[in-house]
Amino acid sequence: MKVKFLGTGTSTGNPEIGCRCEVCTSNDKKDRRLRASVLIGVNGKRILIDCGPDFREQILGEEFTKIHGVLITHEHYDHVGGLDDLRPYCKLGDIEIYSNKIALDSLRARIPYCFNNHPYPGIPVLHLNEVASDKPFLIEGVEVLPINIIHYKLPIYGYRIQDFAYLTDVKHIPEEEYDKLKNLEVLVIDALRIKEHLSHENLEQALENIRRIAPQKAYLIHMSHQIGLHAEVQKDLPENVFLSYDGLELEF
Template identity: 55%
Template sequence: MKITFLGTGTSTGVPEIGCQCEVCTSKDPRDWRLRTSVLVETEGKRLLLDCGPDFRWQMIQSKTYQLDAVLISHEHYDHVGGLDDLRPFTRDKSVDIYAEENVAEAIRTRIPYVFREHKYPGVPKLELHTIDNTPFVAAGLPVVPIRVMHGRLPILGYRIGNMAYLTDLKSLPEEEFAKLQGLDVLILTALRKGEHPAHESQEEALAMIGRLRPKEAYLIHMSHRIGLHAEVEKELPPHVHFAYDGLMLFS
């Protein structure tokens, strides 16, 4: 399995508009973060996890020319804002999008022209598949949804093989922990240092990693308030890593 971190930033990205802090003015490219998205390649298939507003540039940078399915965690703009840019991937066939019913409805509302009976020429051909938190198959690959609480909002994380992607996590219902045993790679939110009402802090993420005990863990969805990559990386245990845009793993 090949895992590419297309973006590792929170909803505002890093640098944040107008900010002159040491992170937003850093010359280290690892401190520049597009909105969070991950590409998983396994068994000849490519699954995109979330499709935010930086999707077009992420595809250009990663030289990705084929997608087999898109898994959406929730309806917030930083996770769905790039769906219209799927157009180049749908010239010959539609792209399958997997999302919960409320998320699918939000997508239909935001880009209604994509789903009309009589479509404007050139709109992306998207096939929406409604899922819940029971296992399903996407592009022939088994996927286990994980119920995640984004503050008070229930959203989905995903397990594919021995990799799990948990973005915008604040807490997990107790029954979901059993689905996350035996992980080789855990990817999860660490928004900043210090508590936030809807996202795990770095401290909370480390506690979650301590309970789930993956072989390796990668922090994502960071804001500029977490600190400089070069400094934070030194604070982490050996099996926990501060992910950055463009990082590739082979699991």
């Protein structure tokens, strides 16, 4: 499996518009974060998790080959705002989108021109697939297991593929979902900032979940400028926990 972090930032991205803090003005490229998304290669298939407003910029440098499925965690704009930019990939085949009913209903309302009875030429051809959280499903032979997560009060999905799990926008993981997260090689998990937040884990809460889930390695995602400088924060993390950064590639 190969995983590339296309974006590792929160909804505003880093630098945040109008901010002159030490993170937003940092010269370290690891402090510059586009909106959160990963591209996974597994068993010859390519799977995208989330497709935010920076997708076009994120994907331009990647090989132009078929995307076999798009996993949507939830309907917030920073996770779905780039779906229209999938249209070039429709030359290689229709795009299959997977998520829960809440997210899919929101997509139908947000980009109705993709789903009306008489679509006009040139629009992205997207097929919405509602998937339940109580059993795995297949994307062209690749097994995907949804993980229920609570983002403030909104039920959203994380996803497990083989020994990799991706959990963004986490505030609470229901007790019964932890069994789905056993024996991970790599866990990617939300850690918005140092201070407590209404709808996201802070760094301390993310580390608590990492200790409980006990993956071999964990990578933090969806970070705001309030997380601090990449180089400084990394020094204080456990040896198996890492700040992700845009462009980071894993192979395992």
